[in-house]
Amino acid sequence: MSEHDVFAVPAVPAERRCRAAEAGWPDGLIDRMAARRWPEWRQELYLGLPDVEQIQREMADLERLDWGLQVREATWDDDERIADLFAQSTERLGDWDLTVERGPNPFAQMRLHENGHVKVVVDRGVAVAASMYSGRSSCVGGQKLSVGWIGGWRVRNGMHRSGYGNLLLCAPEAALQPFPAIRYWYVRTENVNALGFVQHAVQDRMPEPIDKLTAAVHHYDAVAAARPDSRVRPVEPTDIARCVELVNRTHHGLDLFRPYTVGFLEGRLDDGYWGPKPSFVAPVYGWPDLHVLEDGGEVVACAGLWDRGRDLREQWRHRTTGEEREVTSACVLDLGFAEGRADAMAALLGDLAARTAALGRTTLVVALEFLPDVQGAVAWAEPTVERRHLETIVFGEPGFEVSAAVTRPYTDLVYW
Numbered sequence: 001m002s003e004h005d006v007f008a009v010p011a012v013p014a015e016r017r018c019r020a021a022e023a024g025w026p027d028g029l030i031d032r033m034a035a036r037r038w039p040e041w042r043q044e045l046y047l048g049l050p051d052v053e054q055i056q057r058e059m060a061d062l063e064r065l066d067w068g069l070q071v072r073e074a075t076w077d078d079d080e081r082i083a084d085l086f087a088q089s090t091e092r093l094g095d096w097d098l099t100v101e102r103g104p105n106p107f108a109q110m111r112l113h114e115n116g117h118v119k120v121v122v123d124r125g126v127a128v129a130a131s132m133y134s135g136r137s138s139c140v141g142g143q144k145l146s147v148g149w150i151g152g153w154r155v156r157n158g159m160h161r162s163g164y165g166n167l168l169l170c171a172p173e174a175a176l177q178p179f180p181a182i183r184y185w186y187v188r189t190e191n192v193n194a195l196g197f198v199q200h201a202v203q204d205r206m207p208e209p210i211d212k213l214t215a216a217v218h219h220y221d222a223v224a225a226a227r228p229d230s231r232v233r234p235v236e237p238t239d240i241a242r243c244v245e246l247v248n249r250t251h252h253g254l255d256l257f258r259p260y261t262v263g264f265l266e267g268r269l270d271d272g273y274w275g276p277k278p279s280f281v282a283p284v285y286g287w288p289d290l291h292v293l294e295d296g297g298e299v300v301a302c303a304g305l306w307d308r309g310r311d312l313r314e315q316w317r318h319r320t321t322g323e324e325r326e327v328t329s330a331c332v333l334d335l336g337f338a339e340g341r342a343d344a345m346a347a348l349l350g351d352l353a354a355r356t357a358a359l360g361r362t363t364l365v366v367a368l369e370f371l372p373d374v375q376g377a378v379a380w381a382e383p384t385v386e387r388r389h390l391e392t393i394v395f396g397e398p399g400f401e402v403s404a405a406v407t408r409p410y411t412d413l414v415y416w
């Protein structure tokens with residue numbers, strides 16, 4: 001793969017080179033950063049720092065690192081190279097090619113996970129493959145268990161079947177990642193390539209069978225489903241206990257659902273930070289995104305809107321007709337409603353669809369598989385149902401007994 005164009009050293013724009021000279025940087029320092037494939041935001045950050053000698057010392061330290069093939073945890077510096085990898089890795093789904101672009105913040109989805117990790121294979125500074133992981137405590141079959149999510153498997157186009165998938169499978173896992181009793185992942189039902197890879201490279205080499213079922217979510221055209229509702233308002237801290245009650249009532253007993261606590265929901269809405277965030281850390285999902293619907297002086301429904309489309313776009317291209325479509329979505333998280341108030345939940349979804357359209361996203365995605373009354377109440381908006389394979393595997397060793405199996409899966413869209 002050494003002759004692949006992608007390994008050419010990126011050029012530094014003349015304007016940035018000028019600013020480096022004006023800042024008193026020695027010749028070549030900015031090029032050394034580009035050659036180490038520092039992301040633009042980091043080059044800009046350093047251009048604003050006063051101590052040029054310190055910058056040179058840091059650069060020299062980094063240049064001591066091995067520059068061959070690495071499999072490692074992703075770092076802040078990897079945002080551009082991982083966004084580039086996703087833009088250059090295509091899923092084949094029947095007659096369609098699908099490229100899921102992640103950026104400007106390719107880590108946005110993972111920020112919403114507990115214990116998230118991104119493993120990246122880097123060759124001479126270029127990301128050639130990556131995969132994502134997270135682990136959390138949850139409930140399966142009524143038992144408390146640790147579960148691990150796997151997703152975001154990508155190998156750069158033109159490099160498939162070169163062993164990078166195998167490398168990701170056998171590379172050591174991050175030391176602080178919880179080792180789960182049950183691991184699970186979603187695969188689009190038409191992705192026969194990925195399913196073939198899983199069958200050959202995972203299932204055929206494991207004593208334990210992979211359990212296969214499917215999970216479904218509903219897609220609503222944001223414009224068609226938009227129905228602003230004046231009873232909807234942003235959540236306030238004093239609403240959180242009620243929201244927790246509504247969420248727990250709504251999803252009680254589903255596998256992979258862990259009953260919420262006030263601390264859990266507040267932590268999720270804190271978006272990983274207390275206080276201000278630096279400019280290069282864009283918000284993902286937080287307090288302004290959770291909404292409640294109040295009726296008769298009581299909160300009867302709640303739901304959050306994660307603007308997934310800000311950092312994740314699906315580019316579809318039909319291989320024979322050349323037809324192209326871009327799908328950008330906003331996803332409903334943390335939804336709950338009072339007993340008998342599917343109507344209120346449906347009204348809140350109509351309002352969130354209006355907000356989705358206002359954001360410029362095409363689609364509102366909601367996990368309604370086990371909520372037929374809500375499905376019925378928004379049937380007028382004529383959703384399409386997307387179904388994915390949900391594969392689970394139980395860790396096995398003598399004395400490690402897990403009898404629980406996922407049968408009725410709760411879908412938290414941050415893991416979709």
Ligand SMILES: CC(C)(COP(=O)(O)OP(=O)(O)OC[C@H]1O[C@@H](n2cnc3c(N)ncnc32)[C@H](O)[C@@H]1OP(=O)(O)O)[C@@H](O)C(=O)NCCC(=O)NCCS
Pocket residue numbers: 089090091092152153154155156159160161162163164165166167186187188191192193194195196197200201
């Ligand atoms: C799925 C994907 C990650 C696999 O990675 P890869 O680097 O091509 O896989 P490898 O070359 O390491 O192959 C590992 C083994 O699986 C086999 N394999 C790979 N793809 C296969 C397929 N479609 N069918 C059957 N076996 C397959 C290889 O032959 C190899 O077998 P071996 O160890 O006996 O030699 C890669 O094809 C990819 O990025 N696809 C596009 C994006 C995508 O669909 N991601 C998955 C989303 S869920």
